[in-house]
Amino acid sequence: MKASKTLSTTLQSVLVDLIELNIQGKQAHWNVVGKNFRDLHLQLDEIVAAARVFADEVAERMRALHALPDGRSTTVAASTSLEQYPGGLVDTKDVAKLVVARLEGTVATMRTVHDEVDEEDPTTADILHAVIAKLEQFAWMVDAENLSPTANVTEPAAAKAGPGKTSAATAK
Template structure:
């Protein structure tokens, strides 16, 4: 099977977000300070490892479909849906907010392209299902660091 331009573009959008998620996770990992530093520092490594693996899986799937992945920094910077991560030291609370937002943005892209991907290539859609499940789990776990016990289960960003 050869990927159509639509499938290629959809998988490229996912790839760009995953590469950026990996980079942002490392930026946070190196520069967080504050309460629960060690726990978040280690948790960010898990997220970074998953994002790197998911990016690799996406790029290799693209090549299997005779599409060309583009992981160049200039391409990622132009096409990511993630907000830019700040430079310098960042508090654990601010890092949590930004990493959760990055995870949710990456998942948002996957959900946005899912139906078109599934229509053309259910195997690629299966990868998206796996990525979504794991990234949503990470978003929940990271977000739980600052949630109040009185927060609504249906509004996880209520802090």
């Protein structure tokens, strides 16, 4: 099969966002500071590694369809849909928000083109499905950094009674 001009253009838009996600993820990784630094720093490495693999997979699929991927820095900078990542040191809370926005932006690009891709090449659409699922999982995990719990957990009755004592509930 040979990709149409539309499919080539569509996959190119996905490719540049994945490359940009990789680059911005590394920028975030190098410059994150604050509470839970180490956890987020390591999680960013996972995201960067996945984005790099996904970009390679999309580019290689493009070549399999006789399309020409363009991952040059000038092309990526000129055509990515992702906002520029800020320079300097960034607090973990802000990094989480920024990275989630980039993950969701990359997914949005894929969801926007999905039906068109699926119509021309279901195999390529399957690749997009897998990438979307993983990026949405990353977004959920990073977003959890800034969420507040909603459960009202109380101490179990046995714990309230203390060691060697029984509560009314455990004495029965």
